[in-house]
Amino acid sequence: MPLTHHNNLGIALQNRQYAGALVDFTKAVRLKPDWPAGNEYLALLIATAPDLKDRDTNEAIRLAARSCELTGYKDPVYVGALAAAFASAADFQRPLIPPKKRLNLPTLANRPQIKNIIQYT
Secondary structure, three states, X not given: OOHHHHHHHHHHHOOOXXXXXXXXXXXXXXXXXXXXXXXXXXXXXXXXXXXXXXXXXXHHHHHHHHHHHHOOOOOHHHHHHHHHHHHHOOOOOOOOOOHHHHHHHHHXXXXXXXXXXXXXX
């Protein structure tokens, strides 16, 4: 099945059928591992699984960080997913944006969606 099918099915299932959504998002990321949105969707799904035993916070952080790396930490949606993954792991000490990537902060600071995130890193 094509990538978009797995992604769209994952989106449709995520609120009602966690296991089905997990399968389809995982397939989508395997088909295209350098797709920021796919990594972000899977990261959020894993970080916010309804049953705590299904949460894999390390994998959620890895996937969300991959989305951020692929977009140069310039997209607030992906930085927000990384923040959610860290929160799921109760890791409030690690900076969201690595020091080398903070060169992007002046650009990001002008985006209201991320302004609050930057203030706390």
